[in-house]
Amino acid sequence: MVAPLIAEGKPLEYTAHWLAEGGYDTIPKLYGDGYLIAGDSAMLFNALHREGNNLAMASGKMAAETIIEAIRRNDCSRKGLAGYGERLAESYVIKDMKKYRGFGKFLYHNKEIFNQLPRLASFAGREMLTVNGVSKKQKQKLIKNEIRKEMSLCKIIRLLWRGWRTVK
16 A cells, blocks of 8 residues: 555665654654655654654654645645644644753763762662661761762752753
8 A cells, every 4th residue: 555655765864863853943844845754764753751652653743644735736746745844843842842951961961860879879878778677867967978979969959950940
């Protein structure tokens, strides 16, 4: 069913990766004369909420609706496919992509999110759940001291503030 429709098409690029990177600022031109780009190829991935499949499905549906209209009008030009961009812009897809556009950069520039914080959370969890005759008050003091060795209170507050500002 699909094979005849793409028989004369040529793949322009093929790569494998885990997740689309870049976010809103790297979204390519999504439509033009005879083409639409949706889903992962359109860089539609929300890093904060780990959303990709739903954005791919939503953009694919909007692409299909636009294609059906364009074929009915016999106009698959950039202008004839412009409804795709309009649909996306009005949907949660692009609105959410814009809202969280800085989150990837926030993660990239704050490496402690991937090393120090998980290690400290693991330490705290292990300490609190280990049955060893030590009181919770003593364990909390030990955890607080371990956190202070790794990160100052100022650094933690600054990191939380930057994170909040990124997604507000």
